[in-house]
Amino acid sequence: MTKNIKIVVADDHPMLLKGLTEELKNYYTVIGTAENGAIALELITKLNPDIAILDIEMPLLTGFEVIKKCDEKKLKTKFIVLTSHKESRFIYKAKTLNISGYLLKDEPFEEMQKCITALSKNKTYFSSTFDAVYDSEVSPELKKIKLLSPSERTIIRLIAQGSSSNQIADTLLISPRTVQKHRANILNKLNLSSSTDALVIWTKENKELILTL
Structure with missing residues (x-):
């Protein structure tokens, strides 16, 4: 059952955090919310959620920094990055970290559900934009660098x-x-x-x- 999936959500925009949390609660169990990266790290470490949904740019610690610190602690939480960024540098950074999902904030909630379902089956789920940018902008530059x-x-x-x-x-x-x-x-x-x-x-x-x- 989806209600068995425990989730922590972190975003520094209160309205977005509130709206996403209320939508998630219809299907999953949200066990904590945070408006900055430091609180997010504390909650994830303490509550050990199945999934943490993180904004990339947050005060105190970025979403990427939270993920890196959790990875160092060998936590089993899976991470979904929720962002408005489509730039290649963010895409590449996400590829280098232990991230299971990458979604854009302007995508419908159904994409979030698909992502969470994939993660619950030990799969990854990335926005189609993510793959398109990686293939068209990141991969060619990596080939040049080589x-x-x-x-x-x-x-x-x-x-x-x-x-x-x-x-x-x-x-x-x-x-x-x-x-x-x-x-x-x-x-x-x-x-x-x-x-x-x-x-x-x-x-x-x-x-x-x-x-x-």
Whole structure:
């Protein structure tokens, strides 16, 4: 029975939290609600729900940070991320964590029911938008990154962290000229324009991917 499924819900928008909780209570057992990530983590740790539904962006701890901490504690709770974000960096971050579901806030409640049903059967359930963005935006960039040499990957990590060419040269004990040669090779492999800001912009857009290399 669905009423046997225990759920914790966390969202920092009170009206959305209230509306979602009331809808869920018609079918499941909601054992706790939270308006920030710290309370969500406390409730999940204490109550050990079957499923936790988390907004990504919350005060004190983000949904992703809550999931990571629960994963470190080896909790058995399964996680559904509920968000308005369709950007590739959020999609990629979700892929790297122990997340069973990823839904958009503008989707009908039936999608939430389908997701919870899938999780109760030890399956995963992701919004069709999630898969579309991953296939069209994330996967192609990952393939490009794999073309880079270890030295080039180190350099784009440093660029993503805000280092200038001179700072990279000092860090890696190489000449600025060598850094510039690496940057030129990186631009070529990533199929980017040779404009001054092209690589900086690309690293900002793909920071989540780069920093996990």
